[in-house]
Amino acid sequence: MPAPSSQSSPFFDEGVKLISYCPLCEMSYNPQEAKVLGEKEDSHLLHIQCGNCSNAIIALVLISSVGVSSVGMVTDLAFEEVNRFKDAVPVSTDEVIEMHHLFKNENELFERMFG
Ligand SMILES: [Zn+2]
Numbered sequence: 001m002p003a004p005s006s007q008s009s010p011f012f013d014e015g016v017k018l019i020s021y022c023p024l025c026e027m028s029y030n031p032q033e034a035k036v037l038g039e040k041e042d043s044h045l046l047h048i049q050c051g052n053c054s055n056a057i058i059a060l061v062l063i064s065s066v067g068v069s070s071v072g073m074v075t076d077l078a079f080e081e082v083n084r085f086k087d088a089v090p091v092s093t094d095e096v097i098e099m100h101h102l103f104k105n106e107n108e109l110f111e112r113m114f115g
Contacts, residue, residue, distance in 0.1 A: 019048070019059045019072045027052035034059075035079050047079045058082065 021028045029048055038045040042063045049056040056079070059072040075082070 019046075019057070019061075019070050022050040022053060022055065023057065023072065023074060024055045025050060025053040037079075037082055047075075047082055049079065 019029070020031075027050060030051060033051060034046045034048045036044060037047050037058070044061045044063075046059045046061060047056060048059060056075050056077065057072045058075045058077075059070055061068060061070040
């Protein structure tokens, strides 16, 4: 498996590809619209607002030895609001993976991620 040759976040390209369009209006996202809410070396929580319909999603991008996976969830929180939850509490990979099962519940997600 070849090592990444560039310093530019490969996770971002790969991860955003998986969540590359708005689930509501199906317009393609501009990757520039993604804002990072939280990061660890192998997991990234992104907030993306659709430029077309203004709905936002929160996406969790996980990097592992087997590749990149992501889950997305429609949110009605703006980036600034989401950011309030962010207390820079470190999250373990296990906890992040566990969120795959919790991702239908926004409040629970934030408790797990930032609580
Ligand atoms: Zn949209």
